[in-house]
Amino acid sequence: xxxxxxxxxxxxxxxxxxxxxxxxxxxxxxxxxxxxxxxxxxxxxxxxxxxxxxxxxxxxxxxxxxxxxxxxxxxxxxxxxxxxxxxxxxxxxxxxxxxxxxxxxxxxxxxxxxxxxxxxxxxxxxxxxxxxxxxxxxxxxxxxxxxxxxxxxxxxxxxxxxxxxxxxxxxxxxxxxxxxxxxxxxxxxxxxxxxxxxxxxxxxxxxxxxxxxxxxxxxxxxxxxxxxxxxxxxxxxxxxxxxxxxxxxxxxxxxxxxxxxxxxxxxxxxxxxxxxxxxxxxxxxxxxxxxxxxxxxxxxxxxxxxxxxxxxxxxxxxxxxxxxxxxxxxxxxxxxxxxxxxxxxxxxxxxxxxxxxxxxxxxxxxxxxxxxxxxxxxxxxxxxxxxxxxxxxxxxxxxxxxxxxxxxxxxxxxxxxxxxxxxxxxxxxxxxxxxxxxxxxxxxxxxxxxxxxxxxxxxxxxxxxxxxxxxxxxxxxxxxxxxxxxxxxxxxxxxxxxxxxxxxxxxxxxxxxxxxxxxxxxxxxxxxxxxxxxxxxxxxxxxxxxxxxxxxxxxxxxxxxxxxxxxxxxxxxxxxxxxxxxxxxxxxxxxxxxxxxxxxxxxxxxxxxxxxxxxxxxxxxxxxx
Amino acid sequence: xxxxxxxxxxxxxxxxxxxxxxxxxxxxxxxxxxxxxxxxxxxxxxxxxxxxxxxxxxxxxxxxxxxxxxxxxxxxxxxxxxxxxxxxxxxxxxxxxxxxxxxxxxxxxxxxxxxxxxxxxxxxxxxxxxxxxxxxxxxxxxxxxxxxxxxxxxxxxxxxxxxxxxxxxxxxxxxxxxxxxxxxxxxxxxxxxxxxx
Numbered sequence: 004x005x006x007x008x009x010x011x012x013x014x015x016x017x018x019x020x021x022x023x024x025x026x027x028x029x030x031x032x033x034x035x036x037x038x039x040x041x042x043x044x045x046x047x048x049x050x051x052x053x054x055x056x057x058x059x060x061x062x063x064x065x066x067x068x069x070x071x072x073x074x075x076x077x078x079x080x081x082x083x084x085x086x087x088x089x090x091x092x093x094x095x096x097x098x099x100x101x102x103x104x105x106x107x108x109x110x111x112x113x114x115x116x117x118x119x120x121x122x123x124x125x126x127x128x129x130x131x132x133x134x135x136x137x138x139x140x141x142x143x144x145x146x147x148x149x150x151x152x153x154x155x156x157x158x159x160x161x162x163x164x165x166x167x168x169x170x171x172x173x174x175x176x177x178x179x180x181x182x183x184x185x186x187x188x189x190x191x192x193x194x195x196x197x198x199x200x201x202x203x204x205x206x207x208x209x210x211x212x213x214x215x216x217x218x219x220x221x222x223x224x225x226x227x228x229x230x231x232x233x234x235x236x237x238x239x240x241x242x243x244x245x246x247x248x249x250x251x252x253x254x255x256x257x258x259x260x261x262x263x264x265x266x267x268x269x270x271x272x273x274x275x276x277x278x279x280x281x282x283x284x285x286x287x288x289x290x291x292x293x294x295x296x297x298x299x300x301x302x303x304x305x306x307x308x309x310x311x312x313x314x315x316x317x318x319x320x321x322x323x324x325x326x327x328x329x330x331x332x333x334x335x336x337x338x339x340x341x342x343x344x345x346x347x348x349x350x351x352x353x354x355x356x357x358x359x360x361x362x363x364x365x366x367x368x369x370x371x372x373x374x375x376x377x378x379x380x381x382x383x384x385x386x387x388x389x390x391x392x393x394x395x396x397x398x399x400x401x402x403x404x405x406x407x408x409x410x411x412x413x414x415x416x417x418x419x420x421x422x423x424x425x426x427x428x429x430x431x432x433x434x435x436x437x438x439x440x441x442x443x444x445x446x447x448x449x450x451x452x453x454x455x456x457x458x459x460x461x462x463x464x465x466x467x468x469x470x471x472x473x474x475x476x477x478x479x480x481x482x483x484x485x486x487x488x489x490x491x492x493x494x495x496x497x498x499x500x501x502x503x504x505x506x507x508x509x510x511x512x513x514x515x516x517x518x519x520x521x522x523x524x525x526x527x528x529x530x531x532x533x534x535x536x537x538x539x540x541x542x543x544x545x546x547x548x549x550x551x552x553x554x555x556x557x558x559x560x561x562x563x564x565x566x567x568x569x570x571x572x573x574x575x576x577x578x579x580x581x582x583x584x585x586x587x588x589x590x591x592x593x594x595x596x597x598x599x600x601x602x603x604x605x606x607x608x609x610x611x612x613x614x615x616x617x618x619x620x621x622x623x624x625x626x627x628x
Numbered sequence: 629x630x631x632x633x634x635x636x637x638x639x640x641x642x643x644x645x646x647x648x649x650x651x652x653x654x655x656x657x658x659x660x661x662x663x664x665x666x667x668x669x670x671x672x673x674x675x676x677x678x679x680x681x682x683x684x685x686x687x688x689x690x691x692x693x694x695x696x697x698x699x700x701x702x703x704x705x706x707x708x709x710x711x712x713x714x715x716x717x718x719x720x721x722x723x724x725x726x727x728x729x730x731x732x733x734x735x736x737x738x739x740x741x742x743x744x745x746x747x748x749x750x751x752x753x754x755x756x757x758x759x760x761x762x763x764x765x766x767x768x769x770x771x772x773x774x775x776x777x778x779x780x781x782x783x784x785x786x787x788x789x790x791x792x793x794x795x796x797x798x799x800x801x802x803x804x805x806x807x808x809x810x811x812x813x814x815x816x817x818x819x820x821x822x823x824x825x
Contacts, residue, residue: 362693363694378731483674
């Protein structure tokens with residue numbers, strides 16, 4: 004396994020996320036926790052893969068790793084390890100930090116002991132997310148020292164050094180990344196890993212309990228530490244003025260992946276500037292910033308999303324009575340929306356510097372291309388659940404949904420996702436709608452989401468007797484983010500056997516009287532179950548249980564069994580189109596003569612189409628896969 | 629400044645586009661050259677449109693600017709056209725000729741254009757190489773090696789700043805022993821398909 008078995012000093016190709024894991028291993032991390040979320044997932048998955056690999060070899064991993072129930076638990080767990088003196092890492096996607104923010108804000112008051120690096124993977128352009136919030140605000144909000152890497156190599160080094168900064172300041176560090184760093188591969192030079200401590204010891208200290216008197220005493224301590232962090236920032240190798248001696252009075256300030264685009268643009272445009280590259284963005288390296296401001300007449304700030312550097316630069320310029328011109332978002336040159344690209348950055352800089360942009364104008368295809376949004380996979384059991392629930396529902400039924408593969412049920416023809424906010428929001432909104440309207444409500448969430456934050460709203464439904472149907476799509480995995488285990492699976496992130504918690508047992512324990520478990524692959528029975536649940540006055544929970552088809556087929560292939568492929572008997576097919584315009588399995592298509600066929604490349608062999616075809620036109624293709 | 633090579637790999641989630649980009653990145657490291665690769669993970673992998681980029685040489689980031697791709701490698705015809713903004717007259721577009729119908733078309737919401745028109749438009753912007761990667765992969769022994777066929781085609785098209793043997797060896801080093809022969813056949817099939825052009 005290259006990431007742990009290559010010799011130090013060797014350069015290997017790593018994903019930004021893998022590089023972060025490697026950096027933590029080089030720093031001797033003891034405990035790593037997460038709740039999976041794109042674009043952060045592979046940081047944790049790499050710990051998981053390493054642990055399982057070592058277990059298979061009969062070796063013991065040097066760290067403890069877990070997929071925690073949610074981000075809040077993940078952060079609490081790792082904070083405790085830090086209080087016991089161990090080096091800890093917690094990673095999550097940007098919106099995960101919202102979940103963990105209750106811990107985060109007070110954790111900074113209390114302060115840590117063993118180095119603790121918290122990774123927030125932001126997603127400008129919302130590639131896989133419900134918003135594009137800029138979590139550098141969390142650095143400012145909670146006063147967490149914040150670092151932003153530009154390349155996988157820097158991500159590894161920043162992670163490693165962040166543990167040291169954390170221990171020096173006794174504060175957890177926020178390592179803020181973006182999708183284009185997390186999912187970029189680049190060469191990474193390895194260093195010798197430090198040996199982890201293994202076990203820590205918790206020393207009692209009354210200052211670890213932030214009752215009001217302690218909190219009041221701790222706040223000035225935090226501000227003092229952040230002042231001390233400013234010194235670290237000024238001396239940090241991650242902050243530097245590139246070409247500081249160039250005879251120019253124009254400077255560019257940039258951080259994160261934007262630096263890469265700026266660096267190439269100044270070559271491509273052949274412009275004369277110095278660059279202040281900021282790796283530690285909170286607190287800013289004030290002396291370096293002042294040095295740049297004093298040597299420049301014009302400064303251009305290039306940062307994705309919010310004008311965080313820009314606003315602080317304006318403040319520093321004001322404090323220095325400087326009349327330097329600052330170009331950025333407030334001048335309309337750069338956008339607060341979406342991720343930047345080489346074209347955007349080169350285009351804006353070419354305008355500011357009045358030089359020709361060497362890149363061609365955006366050519367658009369002349370032909371109208373059909374869109375290709377992601378879809379529920381062929382054979383996905385969620386499709387069968389949705390089909391059944393839709394069949395059972397009266398007109399006007401509202402379907403609140405949740406975060407996971409099942410948001411893909413929004414697409415036609417199913418259109419089974421009407422409302423979504425965040426993890427666990429389906430059931431809370433179901434309760435609200437049940438009171439606010441006379442409409443029928445069927446909400447949907449996955450099994451991992453149920454454990455993450457789906458339980459408290461069910462308690463609300465039981466206590467107040469809200470008339471809702473809450474569905475748990477139990478496919479035995481966290482599918483969308485890459486099939487990670489969760490509290491319902493029989494193994495954990497280190498590949499060890501784990502206690503599997505059944506959704507239906509939890510729900511019964513919460514006091515739900517109407518609990519039904521169904522196999523969605525029996526569409527008729529599942530439809531009947533949804534009808535009964537809708538008729539029940541009060542909260543009903545339907546647990547629709549069937550494993551993710553991708554995992555099931557992987558297991559079948561491994562066991563050497565064949566996966567059936569289905570075909571349509573063209574003589575029996577009456578072109579009612581229910582398989583396409585009602586069920587919407589992506590394996591079905593119209594041929595040029597409008598006859599309907601199943602694409603063998605795409606069919607995952609679930610056979611549910613056989614149940615919905617009224618003319619018995621669909622059957623298993625003879626002769627195997 | 630120095631030489632830069634930019635390659636865009638496109639296709640549909642599940643067709644091995646990300647794997648191909650990763651292998652190309654590893655091969656570049658094996659050839660002792662600098663490289664950045666960008667990938668798309670998460671939602672798009674569920675049958676959505678996918679694009680990855682590989683940049684080699686004197687580069688600082690993984691993304692490609694408009695009109696600056698040296699090659700576009702696509703596992704599906706309209707996916708090559710979807711990313712045409714990266715092409716210039718000298719760009720080599722290598723695409724599989726086999727269609728993957730999006731569900732938006734299957735359900736009758738949108739239409740798939742006449743594929744000959746797709747090829748003509750690609751040709752009007754760049755150098756087009758059409759290959760039946762699916763057929764070559766089938767003949768090699770596994771349709772999942774379609775991405776390897778395309779890598780073979782790329783190796784034969786004189787775009788990479790290193791020897792094609794390095795790419796083939798990297799592929800073979802990254803597959804289980806029992807699949808080595810199939811992958812070699814797929815790669816060679818891709819090389820031959822370009823030679824015929």
